[in-house]
Amino acid sequence: MSNYYHMPKLPSADSLRVTIxxxxxxxxxxxxxxxIEALRSVGIETPHFCYHPHLPLSGNCRQCLIETxxxxxxxxxxxxxxPVRAGMKVATPASSPKVAKARKTVMEFQLVNHPLDCxxxxxxxxxxxxxxxxxxxxxxSHVREDxxxxxxxxPEHRFEDTKxxxxxxxxxxxxxxxxxxxxxxxxxxxCVRFMRHVAGDEQLYIAARGDHAFITTFPGKKLDHxxxxxxxxxxxxxxxxxxxxRFKHRVWNLQHTPSIDPTDALGANxxxxxxxxxxxxxxxxxxxxVNRSWIANSTRAAFEALSTNRLLDGRLQGKTVxxxxxxxxxxxxxxxxxxxxLVSSGHLTLEDNAAMLSLAGVLGPxxxxxxxxxxxxxxxxxxxxxxxxVPNRRGVSLLGIADNLDQLxxxxxxxxxxxxxxxxxxxxxxKQAKALEAIPNRLVLSAWDxxxxxxxxxxxxxxxxxxxxxxxxxxxxxxxxxQAAPVSxxxxxxxxxxxxxxxxxxxxxxxxxxxxFATGICSPLASIKYSAIGSSxxxxxxxxxxx
Amino acid sequence: MxxxxxxxxxxxxxxxxQDISVYKSLGGYSNVGKRLFDLSQFELIDLxxxxxxxxxxxxxxxxxxxxxxxxxxxxxxxxxxxxDEGEPGTFKxxxxxxxxxxxxxxxxxxxxxxxxxxxxxxxxxxEFLSAVExxxxxxxxxxxxxxxxxNIGGSGYSLDIYxxxxxxxYICGEETALINSLEGCKGQPRLKPPFPAVSGAWSxxxxxxxxxxxxxxxxxxxxxxxxxxxxxxxxxxxxxxxxVSGDVKRPGxxxxxxxxxxxxxxxxxxxxxxxxxxxxxxxxxxxxTPVLTTAEASDAKLDYESLAAKGTMLGSGAIIAFNSSRNVxxxxxxxxxxxxxxSCGQCTPCREGTGFxxxxxxxxxxxxxxxxxxxxxxxxxxxxxxxxICPLAAADAGPIESFTKKFRADFEAAIARNPExxxxxxxxxxxxxxxx
Ligand SMILES: Cc1cc2nc3c(=O)[nH]c(=O)nc-3n(C[C@H](O)[C@H](O)[C@H](O)COP(=O)(O)O)c2cc1C
Ligand code: SF4
Ligand code: SF4
Ligand code: FES
Numbered sequence: 001m002s003n004y005y006h007m008p009k010l011p012s013a014d015s016l017r018v019t020i021x022x023x024x025x026x027x028x029x030x031x032x033x034x035x036i037e038a039l040r041s042v043g044i045e046t047p048h049f050c051y052h053p054h055l056p057l058s059g060n061c062r063q064c065l066i067e068t069x070x071x072x073x074x075x076x077x078x079x080x081x082x083p084v085r086a087g088m089k090v091a092t093p094a095s096s097p098k099v100a101k102a103r104k105t106v107m108e109f110q111l112v113n114h115p116l117d118c119x120x121x122x123x124x125x126x127x128x129x130x131x132x133x134x135x136x137x138x139x140x141s142h143v144r145e146d147x148x149x150x151x152x153x154x155p156e157h158r159f160e161d162t163k164x165x166x167x168x169x170x171x172x173x174x175x176x177x178x179x180x181x182x183x184x185x186x187x188x189x190x191c192v193r194f195m196r197h198v199a200g201d202e203q204l205y206i207a208a209r210g211d212h213a214f215i216t217t218f219p220g221k222k223l224d225h226x227x228x229x230x231x232x233x234x235x236x237x238x239x240x241x242x243x244x245x246r247f248k249h250r251v252w253n254l255q256h257t258p259s260i261d262p263t264d265a266l267g268a269n270x271x272x273x274x275x276x277x278x279x280x281x282x283x284x285x286x287x288x289x290v291n292r293s294w295i296a297n298s299t300r301a302a303f304e305a306l307s308t309n310r311l312l313d314g315r316l317q318g319k320t321v322x323x324x325x326x327x328x329x330x331x332x333x334x335x336x337x338x339x340x341x342l343v344s345s346g347h348l349t350l351e352d353n354a355a356m357l358s359l360a361g362v363l364g365p366x367x368x369x370x371x372x373x374x375x376x377x378x379x380x381x382x383x384x385x386x387x388x389x390v391p392n393r394r395g396v397s398l399l400g401i402a403d404n405l406d407q408l409x410x411x412x413x414x415x416x417x418x419x420x421x422x423x424x425x426x427x428x429x430x431k432q433a434k435a436l437e438a439i440p441n442r443l444v445l446s447a448w449d450x451x452x453x454x455x456x457x458x459x460x461x462x463x464x465x466x467x468x469x470x471x472x473x474x475x476x477x478x479x480x481x482x483q484a485a486p487v488s489x490x491x492x493x494x495x496x497x498x499x500x501x502x503x504x505x506x507x508x509x510x511x512x513x514x515x516x517f518a519t520g521i522c523s524p525l526a527s528i529k530y531s532a533i534g535s536s537x538x539x540x541x542x543x544x545x546x547x
Numbered sequence: 548m549x550x551x552x553x554x555x556x557x558x559x560x561x562x563x564x565q566d567i568s569v570y571k572s573l574g575g576y577s578n579v580g581k582r583l584f585d586l587s588q589f590e591l592i593d594l595x596x597x598x599x600x601x602x603x604x605x606x607x608x609x610x611x612x613x614x615x616x617x618x619x620x621x622x623x624x625x626x627x628x629x630x631d632e633g634e635p636g637t638f639k640x641x642x643x644x645x646x647x648x649x650x651x652x653x654x655x656x657x658x659x660x661x662x663x664x665x666x667x668x669x670x671x672x673x674e675f676l677s678a679v680e681x682x683x684x685x686x687x688x689x690x691x692x693x694x695x696x697x698n699i700g701g702s703g704y705s706l707d708i709y710x711x712x713x714x715x716x717y718i719c720g721e722e723t724a725l726i727n728s729l730e731g732c733k734g735q736p737r738l739k740p741p742f743p744a745v746s747g748a749w750s751x752x753x754x755x756x757x758x759x760x761x762x763x764x765x766x767x768x769x770x771x772x773x774x775x776x777x778x779x780x781x782x783x784x785x786x787x788x789x790x791v792s793g794d795v796k797r798p799g800x801x802x803x804x805x806x807x808x809x810x811x812x813x814x815x816x817x818x819x820x821x822x823x824x825x826x827x828x829x830x831x832x833x834x835x836t837p838v839l840t841t842a843e844a845s846d847a848k849l850d851y852e853s854l855a856a857k858g859t860m861l862g863s864g865a866i867i868a869f870n871s872s873r874n875v876x877x878x879x880x881x882x883x884x885x886x887x888x889x890s891c892g893q894c895t896p897c898r899e900g901t902g903f904x905x906x907x908x909x910x911x912x913x914x915x916x917x918x919x920x921x922x923x924x925x926x927x928x929x930x931x932x933x934x935x936i937c938p939l940a941a942a943d944a945g946p947i948e949s950f951t952k953k954f955r956a957d958f959e960a961a962i963a964r965n966p967e968x969x970x971x972x973x974x975x976x977x978x979x980x981x982x983x
Contacts (some may be wrong), residue, residue, distance in 0.1 A: 004750045059738045060893045062934050076933050081738050105930035109899040142923050146915060147906045187892065206733075206892070209716070211902035213892035 005056035123238030175223030267474030346390035349470025354518035395473035598772035599784030604757030633717035636865030648685035780806030783850035824870030832862025835942030837949035
């Protein structure tokens with residue numbers, strides 16, 4: 001790898017459009033990108049391994065061959081490294097047998113030394129080698145048993161199998177979170193480039209040369225970085241796999257629900273991968289404007305909480321009650337209250353907080369809404385974390401809710417009811433929260449059995465982030481949407497907005513009602529429809545918070 | 548018989564020119580002064596272009612044209628002399644540096660002035676310890692004599708030269724891998740474009756030239772481009788230094804005008820003085836160039852065009868002659884082993900293909916070859932030649948295709964030793980149509 005590298009140029013909405021000729025047909029494509037992206041924009045997928053839109057170009061796998069005009073007429077070139085030029089001629093396998101053959105050949109070489117142990121490989125089902133084989137391979141192979149294979153692997157990991165064949169390394173503990181299978185590695189260099197250029201901590205490299213090359217860490221070192229699990233996503237094969245996910249579930253049985261990182265205000269786009277009501281993993285969802293293709297290990301770990309320590313029913317004076325009993329108690333307390341403090345939450349969606357504002361409206365002058373968080377804020381890491389652990393802080397302030405928890409503490413004596421929704425003040429700062437214990441009625445809505453639930457006089461369980469549909473505004477003012485995955489541990493749970501609307505007596509049934517309320521009271525959101533938000537979010541105009 | 552062929556690079560061989568005073572007494576460095584510095588960069592590049600000098604590192608690219616691609620006035624321009632000399636059969640650069648290091652320095656001064664170079668490197672193959680010593684000694688003498696360093700000869704021109712030792716990888720002779728290695732990275736070729744002349748070492752314009760190419764410059768400056776162009780034939784101007792090895796009576800480094808018949812090189816008294824045994828074939832330009840049979844060699848000439856017409860190349864000018872006592876099958880296997888070992892492992896077809904080809908050759912040598920193996924080798928070559936980053940894979944295909952075609956009977960005889968040679972035996976994992 002050289003010191004100098006080129007990042008692929010990705011097409012954008014304002015890319016200049018140019019006409020190129022693909023397989024004899026003129027098509028209009030973005031003019032400022034490479035051929036893989038340009039062809040993709042007109043529905044032609046080019047098989048590739050080493051190319052990744054968010055990593056420097058490497059051009060080593062040679063799978064993406066196309067034909068284009070060069071100094072000596074039409075000739076083979078790699079699509080990932082070939083920039084679009086207006087008027088250029090491009091041939092894909094659809095018109096060029098030469099390209100079809102070249103791709104088949106490269107695929108054959110790719111498989112020459114591959115162990116082909118798909119049945120026991122965790123990547124099977126989402127493996128680029130499998131996918132590209134089906135698209136570009138399927139040729140007759142020249143490999144013969146008596147010629148043997150040169151399995152990839154470090155000398156110290158090699159072993160002889162039962163047939164006497166020299167094998168590479170398997171099941172290597174390369175770091176605290178990742179297992180390496182050296183034999184499966186196709187030396188595409190993606191993980192190396194990720195660690196070097198994205199993580200900024202070069203922990204992996206390809207040692208040795210030729211077919212003796214193998215992927216490894218530096219001597220005596222482990223692969224250990226706050227983003228290292230991204231290498232398991234971008235590894236096109238089953239060489240790098242995550243310890244927490246491997247052998248847990250076959251990927252073709254997983255359903256994917258798009259969502260947003262619930263742990264950080266950057267709002268990294270994620271997939272919730274689930275099956276049969278269980279979440280198995282969180283995966284990055286590509287968004288070039290937010291997190292590119294990366295999420296932090298800490299974000300991935302957020303799924304574990306979905307099945308841990310959940311509050312599935314109600315609590316009244318520390319005793320377990322049904323949800324409806326708890327709700328009835330809350331309703332009574334709110335009706336008889338003299339002065340209610342409603343505490344909004346940046347961990348909840350705009351819809352949830354809008355429902356709280358609607359409740360405040362119903363309570364009239366007896367209610368006052370507070371906002372903010374006591375969780376410590378760290379510095380942005382420049383990759384996929386902003387450092388602010390409150391994902392919807394911006395959204396809450398957009399709804400006109402002030403950051404004024406301190407006032408609630410100092411004026412606690414004025415209130416006889418406080419209602420918290422998914423904001424664990426007793427966890428964030430138990431000393432300050434102590435002051436709130438002067439308020440006789442402490443009502444808590446929470447998905448988890450938290451410190452605040454323990455400090456509450458009455459609590460009720462609600463849906464957690466993965467189970468709800470709704471919007472958040474990230475730290476950069478981008479409106480993003482999370483979809484509900486069908487993974488609620490019990491059917492009876494409701495999203496916060498719905499519980500709040502019960503308390504307000506408005507009984508909203510659809511999240512869209514909460515959204516309409518939000519757009520009605522918040523001018524930056526005015527007239528935005530769900531359909532306008534799209535899967536990659538909508539950048540709000542930088543006008544700032546509305547009050 | 549005295550050697551009567553024209554001498555450009557080897558003229559000082561055996562004269563003790565390693566010492567600067569001897570080199571100067573033989574006329575060295577006399578032009579590093581007004582003669583050189585009065586020429587504008589443009590005039591100097593034009594002069595080299597008119598001489599018809601072509602790169603001696605293997606590809607034969609016109610040197611003046613390469614220089615003209617170097618952009619001016621922006622980033623610093625680097626000169627890197629390619630002294631990696633890894634091609635099997637080639638050893639001329641080693642001797643050139645041992646015998647006449649000052650000529651290389653003088654050539655670098657000329658190239659440096661032409662391209663506005665302030666910092667130049669000589670990338671020497673790691674094993675060439677004595678050459679490194681010879682160069683370092685010469686460089687310190689040149690610094691002491693005011694011929695390197697700041698303000699050379701009061702001209703205002705400054706040049707520093709550093710000797711960089713490689714680690715002995717063949718691929719580091721490829722210019723972009725060489726630059727990566729020079730920068731401290733793994734020696735692997737870069738994607739092109741950009742070419743080094745535009746963006747090479749540290750992303751700056753970089754001129755990479757072979758030792759011999761640079762060493763021709765002092766002679767061209769001294770005697771004029773026309774005199775150089777007058778040597779040789781057609782578009783192959785000047786002289787070439789050949790490394791001759793194998794079954795000849797006097798192997799060695801010989802310089803002659805381009806266009807010399809190959810048999811004259813092998814048989815003439817002033818060169819190799821004859822073949823030992825009966826000649827079976829000749830590799831004309833280094834192991835990557837397709838082999839010539841005796842019949843083909845009988846009328847082959849040592850210049851770019853004639854060898855291209857014979858389907859081979861002048862390459863780095865490494866002639867390997869072999870007689871009928873040699874086993875061409877094991878010869879080819881030692882070459883396929885070399886390329887499999889030296890593949891940088893970056894791109895798939897070369898990494899897996901050169902190793903595969905070598906494993907096939909190993910089975911053939913071991914008497915376990917199959918009837919289909921020769922076709923298999925050709926298929927592999929056809930597969931990896933057009934699909935790689937650099938020409939190393941194609942360099943493996945050169946010998947494979949030519950040896951198996953031209954000495955087919957030997958290969959068939961080697962395969963015939965296997966009683967099961969006709970049996971089809973596909974890898975159980977690879978039945979056509981099955982996925983695993
Ligand atoms: C695999 C490979 C190995 C090479 N090895 C050498 C070498 O050892 N010495 C050399 O001068 N050129 C070598 N070259 C050629 C260089 O890439 C480059 O063309 C040359 O140094 C340019 O110098 P020239 O124009 O003076 O010939 C090699 C090329 C390839 C593809
Ligand atoms: S481990 Fe995976 S990502 Fe890394 S080089 Fe190997 S195949 Fe590519
Ligand atoms: S062709 Fe071979 S030597 Fe050249 S870049 Fe590819 S792997 Fe490396
Ligand atoms: S994707 Fe283009 S060479 Fe790998």
